Amino acid sequence: MYYFLIIALQVYCFYHAHKNRKPFYWYFVVFFIPAFGSLIYILTQVNGRNPQGQIKEEPTTVINPVKRIKTLEAQLKFIDTYANRIDLADAYYANGDYNSAIMHYEKTLEDTVQDESYARKKLILCYFQIGEFQKVLAEAEFLKTKTDFKGSKQQFCYGLALSELGKPEAAEAELKTIDRPFSNYAERLELAKFYISQQKLDEAKTLLQDMASESKSLTKPNRKLYGSTIAEVERLLATL
Numbered sequence: 001m002y003y004f005l006i007i008a009l010q011v012y013c014f015y016h017a018h019k020n021r022k023p024f025y026w027y028f029v030v031f032f033i034p035a036f037g038s039l040i041y042i043l044t045q046v047n048g049r050n051p052q053g054q055i056k057e058e059p060t061t062v063i064n065p066v067k068r069i070k071t072l073e074a075q076l077k078f079i080d081t082y083a084n085r086i087d088l089a090d091a092y093y094a095n096g097d098y099n100s101a102i103m104h105y106e107k108t109l110e111d112t113v114q115d116e117s118y119a120r121k122k123l124i125l126c127y128f129q130i131g132e133f134q135k136v137l138a139e140a141e142f143l144k145t146k147t148d149f150k151g152s153k154q155q156f157c158y159g160l161a162l163s164e165l166g167k168p169e170a171a172e173a174e175l176k177t178i179d180r181p182f183s184n185y186a187e188r189l190e191l192a193k194f195y196i197s198q199q200k201l202d203e204a205k206t207l208l209q210d211m212a213s214e215s216k217s218l219t220k221p222n223r224k225l226y227g228s229t230i231a232e233v234e235r236l237l238a239t240l
Contacts, residue, residue, distance in 0.1 A: 009038040016045070025081055040078070065095045082114050089122065098126040117143065121154050128157040136161035151177045156187050160194075168198055179207065182214050185229045192236060201240055208237040 013030045016022070022045060029037040072088040089104035105119040105126065120139050127135040140158040143149045159174030175194055178187040188211055195204035215223065215230045223230070 006034045006038065009042075010034060013038050013041045017041070020045075025079055025083075029079070044075075065091065069095065082108055082111050086118070089119075093122060093126060098129045102126045102130075117146065121152075124154045124157055128161060131164075133161040133164045137165070151180070153187075156190075160190065163194060163197075172198070181210070182217075185211060185226045185233075189229055189233055189236075192233070196236075196240075205237065205240045208233050208240070212237055 010030050014027065017026045017030070026041055026045070030041055031037070033040075069088070069091045072084070072091050076084040076088050085104050085108050089101045089108070092098075092101035092104065102123060105123050108114065108119045109116055120142050124136050124139045124143075127133070127139065136157055140149075140154065140161075143154060144158075149155050155174055156178045159171045159178075162168075162171035162174060171194070175191050178184045179191060188207060192204045192207045192211075195201070195207065211230070211233045215226070215233070218226065
């Protein structure tokens with residue numbers, strides 16, 4: 001009777017994991033640790049997670065990021081996998097704890113089986129946030145030849161890091177790739193400020209005028225979204 005109960009629990013866990021697209025490692029946990037694995041799966045992945053709970057999950061994450069981090073820490077402690085560590089690093093990054101995020105992103109680089117690009121992209125953003133500009137440059141060296149680096153936020157941070165390290169010409173070459181109409185308003189504003197810092201006032205004025213002109217064609221939601229940036233654009237433009 002006990003044997004059939006365990007089999008039934010395993011079947012249920014497999015079904016639930018498949019239906020809800022749970023990470024693949026749960027199949028191994030349930031299969032190789034039959035009773036305990038099934039119990040852990042039910043307690044952590046099933047218990048209390050009805051459809052209403054699922055609807056509330058994302059707002060809870062936004063409102064209480066610390067709770068999500070605690071959950072992910074426990075999950076990583078239980079099963080140390082690449083996916084679990086990346087999830088925890090992402091949560092730290094989203095919460096502004098860049099040093100903790102860096103620690104976990106760097107740890108994932110030890111796993112040579114996985115694609116290192118994602119972790120290195122996030123490391124560039126983290127290092128930039130804490131002012132480690134030399135490390136931004138070091139990580140960018142691994143990504144510069146990849147097609148998705150051009151025009152990315154990582155390339156922009158790379159350009160700003162070059163500027164901070166006293167390499168304005170190299171910085172400008174990287175920063176200019178972000179200048180695309182009707183997009184990247186915050187980044188283009190930073191580019192305009194860079195031009196001003198380099199006394200390239202004509203370039204700065206042209207860019208700011210373009211952005212101010214584009215703002216008049218923005219939809220109402222986008223106007224609200226970029227409102228503070230456009231206000232700063234107009235303020236700067238008035239000084240030139």
